[in-house]
Amino acid sequence: MLSMGDQEKHDVAIVGGGVSGLYAGWRILADARTRGKPVPRVTIYELGDRIGGRLQTWLPFGPDGGIRAELGGMRFLDNQQLLCTLLAELGFARQDFLPLHGHGPNLRLLLRGRGTALTTTTPTKRYKVSSSARDKQAADVLAEVITEVLGTEENRLVLKALIGKDCPADRREWDAVKAELTWHGRPLWDVGFWNLLSDVRNPETYQYLCDAFGYYSLAGNWNAAEAMEALHLDFTPGLHYLTLAEGMQALPDTIAEHLTRLGGSVEPGTRLAGFDVGADGRPSLKLVTGPSTRTTVADQLILALPRRSLELLAPTAAFDLPGDDGLRRLVQAVTPNPAFKLFLWYADRWWERRGITQGRSVSDLPIRQTYYFAPDGPVRHSAGLLMASYDDARAVDSWHGLCPTERELATGRDELHTAMRNFVQRHQLGGAAHDVPRPPPHLSLATEGMRRHATSQLARLHGVPEDHIPDADVGAFADWTPDPYGGGWNFWNVGVDVRTSMARIKQPLGPGTRVHVVGEAYSGLQGWIEGALTATEVTLQRHFGVRQPDWFPTGYYLGW
Structure with a gap:
């Protein structure tokens, strides 16, 4: 058992101040208020000095400057109903x-040294792809693979019997059939997506998909059933990506405001070292704030944490990942994916001289995806932001070799703040230099090596000499691979019964226990805010007796 000492007591203790944790606390308090129940004591403990988890926004030109650097989650889909109605x-x-x-005009695609328009009709020219994939966009090739897998005789019978159609149209229908789908006689959950792609297309086609799609992780060897659902639903034609004008961090900030008005509290800078469970079944938390350690007892504990954060907890009798094989397999049923972003600010939007105004270019270089941003607020100016690199998986390793030392990282935020203030003052952007907010804690000044490599790759992507790409005025990077995150998003592993695992992780210590895990990592919509919300909402309704509120989208399917 943890040393008890002087104990605080809570009705609900929540660890993790990201969207999942904040949403859980707010919903519990709002439900009690709506039903006329006593208001429970709810406290959220957050390791960092700010809330929001992987939603972090920097507005260096001020709230009206129209330029947002989204360090983590930067968008949502217009069909993600729970998030839209919550907003x-x-x-x-x-x-x-x-x-x-x-999308936008004149965007670029660079594959194996061949630069073309992103919309080229011959994207596979440098690849010896399967005949069925020749001259097709990566998304179209993946769509054909999904159709082919669903079209086997065995899977057609499953689809007809369970949903009466050839292809699932939404999450509810995918959940109805996933557990019964097979490939070469094996449950589809037991098949790796990379292995499946290799069964139906040649290695060159697989490499083309990895290179041209922009994400290595999506074509990785994760759970094939989950991969097929995600690719089929998230990249359906006609969907639209949205973002928040105030920045995505406005979502957790606003939830926190509502939570505190209802009597909840948030304690930043507080680390959960570990927890145990007493003889009465109540969790006991060992919390560390600066040099101080204290113990808190709660009636219910919600761990709004991804896999890596759970692995960092000290082993106890109740939660012992090294010693409890079943618990360890449950927590490690998902794998975090490395993710990295490199931001470059320029006084002049040089890409517009090449006819590019917005959208995304793609390459097989370490920069991978490049996004172009111009101000969209009421204050207009010539400056712009290039998210020069949005990359994942093995591409992140290239940038790790150029990262600052630990000593440089310690001062990186302050140096970035100074550099941006000088930039704003020099070019009179968005207001006085002293109004430039401090960078979020996950953002640091880019090294000279990062900027140099990015400039070289941007020149190749746009088909110009390096001296045609100006030096960036300010550079910064966000790397989601280090602790406590472990990655930018999580994917279900091969061989995992996702339905059972999603039910078990909501009470990882067993039925009737008072410890719960929520969040994007173990959801049916991994990598999305919607996944964090749905997994949390299911837990609250199933294990806390929280009722569905009036504002909830009618007939909305939450999943497992």
């Missing part, structure tokens, strides 16, 4: 939503 309930209006364009 309306929290007071966001439709004009607070902005499109996040992935």
